Amino acid sequence: MNWDWSAVVDFLPRLLDGLLVTLQVLVLGSLISFSLGLVWAAGFRASSRLVRWPVQAVTEFVRTTPLLVQLFFLFFVLPEWGVQFSAFTTGTIAIGLHYSTYTAQVYRAGIDAVPAGQWEAATALSLPAHRTWFAVILPQALRRVVPALGNYVIAMLKDTPLLAAISVLELLQQSRLESAATFQYTEPLTVVGVAFILIACPASLLVRTLERRLAR
């Protein structure tokens, strides 16, 4: 067992670069998944079966297949179809799309939890559909779903290393590059693993506190 602190120090600049990319993917991916999830959730409630069933089928399919294979699918197949994206963009879209199928379920549960009386009141006031959604239902539903969404952001953080497979320079890929350059395998990978725990544990504590506070 030999641990070399100087290897850790040498790795720090790359670690920061990787952390920056990981956080960028996380923020952009979250934004995609939050907004796309809302679209899916609206699709679940559509009155026409022609909308409802395809949306359910697509989200179910995306949710039960591995993110890694979806990443490769987008990375290899999109260029065949003539769409050229950078690895970073492809990865962010893939992770956002994958998690949007989870957030859709979260939104659905949140919307279902809004009491039926609220819908009836909106009908009684003859509010137009967009006012019913944006002024009555969503403000009540979104408040309930914040902790669950937070949990999925943490889950997304833990899935960002998958982007190393399509050569996005995030934390894991940076540690692999460092190992390839210096032949130090132990330190970079361990530092990255610890970094993930150090980010994820306080974040999950934060979400739990939020949960308790909103439940009151």
Add this chain to the structure above:
Amino acid sequence: MTAGLWQTWVLPGIWITVQLLVYSAALAAVVAFGVGMARTHCSRLVRVLATVYTEVFRGTSALILMFWLFFVVPPLLGWQLVPMWAAVLALGLSYGAYGAEIVRGALNAVAPAQREAGVALSFTPWQRMRLVVLPQAVPEMLPPFCNLLVELLKGTALVSLLGVGDVSFAAYLVRLATQESAQIYSVILVVYFLIAFVITRSMKALERRTKANLGVVAK
């Protein structure tokens, strides 16, 4: 895609994926029940250790744990894991930590009076767990376990990055051989979807069975 590619790569790949799923699900179940029950243990030390375990393994990424077990542990300890077993270990340990939370939640959801009745009948703690608490807690665990099993199936795709020849790795090889991505990757996605479908269906059936044993009518 020719039949030869199916026989040499894709079908064995599916078999490896199923094996990985079974082995790591077994390990995860052992970890989940062990750690989950430890989190309801009366000794404070046991509870703290179990909590630290779940927090650490839930905090880390399964892929990084896998790489770590495969690349860092051998030089540190001087022995090497076969990629397949490094993968099973990583998946089992990290998904076991998620499972432990499910077990703990279900155990805590059993009415306290049931536990007290066990005490009143002077059951040993183990008899109480085995005869009173677990039979009522297990049906509650099955729906979240079903979701976790599908997550685990998706997690098995990560092993292809260690060079284990699972179905995702087969897709990569077929892609290199045929120079076509859309076809093989669509097929592989459907394969995963079908395995997940079989998992959810059989877990639903299992849930009905265990609930029927308790005399509760499943929805």
